[in-house]
Amino acid sequence: MAVTIKQLNQWKQQERQIVVLTAADYAIAQLLDEAGVDIIMVGDSLAMVTLGYSTTLPVTLDDMIHHAKAVCRGVKRALVVCDLPFLSYQESPQQAIHSAGRVLKETGAVAVKLEGGYPAMAETVGRLTAVGIPVMGHVGLTPQSINLLGLRQQGKTPETGERILQDAIALEQAGAFAIVLEHIPPDLARSITQKLTIPTIGIGAGPHCDGQVLVTADLLGLSERQPPFAKSYGNLRQVITQAVQEFSTEVRSGKFPLDP
Numbered sequence: 712m713a714v715t716i717k718q719l720n721q722w723k724q725q726e727r728q729i730v731v732l733t734a735a736d737y738a739i740a741q742l743l744d745e746a747g748v749d750i751i752m753v754g755d756s757l758a759m760v761t762l763g764y765s766t767t768l769p770v771t772l773d774d775m776i777h778h779a780k781a782v783c784r785g786v787k788r789a790l791v792v793c794d795l796p797f798l799s800y801q802e803s804p805q806q807a808i809h810s811a812g813r814v815l816k817e818t819g820a821v822a823v824k825l826e827g828g829y830p831a832m833a834e835t836v837g838r839l840t841a842v843g844i845p846v847m848g849h850v851g852l853t854p855q856s857i858n859l860l861g862l863r864q865q866g867k868t869p870e871t872g873e874r875i876l877q878d879a880i881a882l883e884q885a886g887a888f889a890i891v892l893e894h895i896p897p898d899l900a901r902s903i904t905q906k907l908t909i910p911t912i913g914i915g916a917g918p919h920c921d922g923q924v925l926v927t928a929d930l931l932g933l934s935e936r937q938p939p940f941a942k943s944y945g946n947l948r949q950v951i952t953q954a955v956q957e958f959s960t961e962v963r964s965g966k967f968p969l970d971p
């Protein structure tokens with residue numbers, strides 16, 4: 712059965728953890744879906760891990776749509792959520808509706824994610840929800856603000872922690888169906904998770920969230936660099952290098968291909 716937004720809320724109530732990973736192409740999306748991942752996120756981190764940019768800022772809405780279409784072709788069960796990239800939604804609620812509408816019309820993704828809280832994004836989330844576009848929020852470390860915030864943990868003081876909590880509450884009240892909490896202290900994430908009725912999905916936010924997300928390239932050991940909070944469950948860089956070296960050796964020595 713395909714995962715629905717309604718089911719996410721039930722899973723929070725049942726304390727069943729929600730499993731979320733990113734994908735940028737058909738092959739990985741298909742494997743994640745077959746492995747039973749609940750939400751597949753077409754994250755704008757693909758700017759860095761798939762396209763080789765040094766931040767998420769350069770990726771365009773057309774780029775995201777191109778990758779989301781490939782991901783959706785590989786997915787049968789998981790809920791596909793697509794990040795709205797930098798400057799595709801911040802100008803106005805109208806711009807956000809246009810961009811999010813294109814994602815839903817053109818890709819098969821059922822929801823969008825955007826970064827920010829109160830006051831900048833609360834109205835936008837309300838307007839998107841009002842026209843039937845499900846929105847996932849994203850607060851704490853918001854990588855599209857790298858030039859303002861860097862990539863440090865956010866919400867370390869009582870004052871900044873309280874602001875992040877208020878951002879999360881504003882997003883829930885505006886109609887967001889879930890919220891990513893990125894790189895904040897675990898106690899703050901726990902307190903936000905307890906205060907919200909919608910699920911929280913943590914990344915570098917400790918264990919007391921309703922689900923967890925990682926960038927799949929980090930999980931697989933494929934990224935060049937990864938954040939301190941990521942965990943690799945494999946070493947694909949090594950696996951790929953070894954396979955390529957073996958092929959090269961066999962071609963150069965005449966062992967492959969064999970004369971039939």
Ligand SMILES: Nc1nc(=O)c2c([nH]1)NC[C@@H]1CN(c3ccc(C(=O)N[C@@H](CCC(=O)O)C(=O)O)cc3)CN21
Nearest residue numbers: 756759760854861862863864926929934936937938939
């Ligand atoms: N491969 C990958 N994994 C991610 O989780 C990820 C991306 N890319 N790209 C988009 C954002 C950027 N992320 C990051 C990247 C680095 C740090 C990091 O190294 N933080 C350091 C401080 C670094 C600094 O101050 O410059 C820390 O100790 O918090 C945190 C989040 C999370 N997201």
Ligand SMILES: CC(C)C(=O)C(=O)O
Nearest residue numbers: 733754755756891924
């Ligand atoms: C890690 C998730 C939350 C994300 O925003 C991304 O991959 O871009």
Ligand SMILES: [Mg+2]
Nearest residue numbers: 754755756794
């Ligand atoms: Mg993102």
